[in-house]
Amino acid sequence: MSDLNEVGERDNWICWLCDTPVDPDASVNSDRGPSVDSFEVARSKKKSDTVERLAHRSCNTMKGKIAPVVPWPEHLLVVDPSPIVATVDRLNKKGGREAIARCPSREDGLEAASWLLDRLSRYSPESNFDVEVVPGGGQFLLMLKAA
């Protein structure tokens, strides 16, 4: 396991799950204290890697016993969002692209796309994803594509 300070510095002391700051000086035994979350990320059908990210102790998935859930933030205007982690694992295994959410306007789509790419770089740093904002049905589809 990596050093907590090393993981914390790399992740800028932001919890990868709830996207809020982690106090590096808080006790590692308190709920809001820092911890290293290590979990498996699918790379292909047969291969997965262990990834280590900074998380609050209370957010930590405890070595993958709890499936990580990356919540969509309330300030983004997304409709019918798909679970992020499940979609990413599916794309890592099979490739291709999937609609991950719908947005009312192109601007909302672009904002959601840049938020999503930032979160994905923390969940699955070795994977390359593209997000496209595609007009369809009077709305804009957020298409996540395995690169």
Ligand SMILES: [Zn+2]
């Ligand atoms: Zn957290």
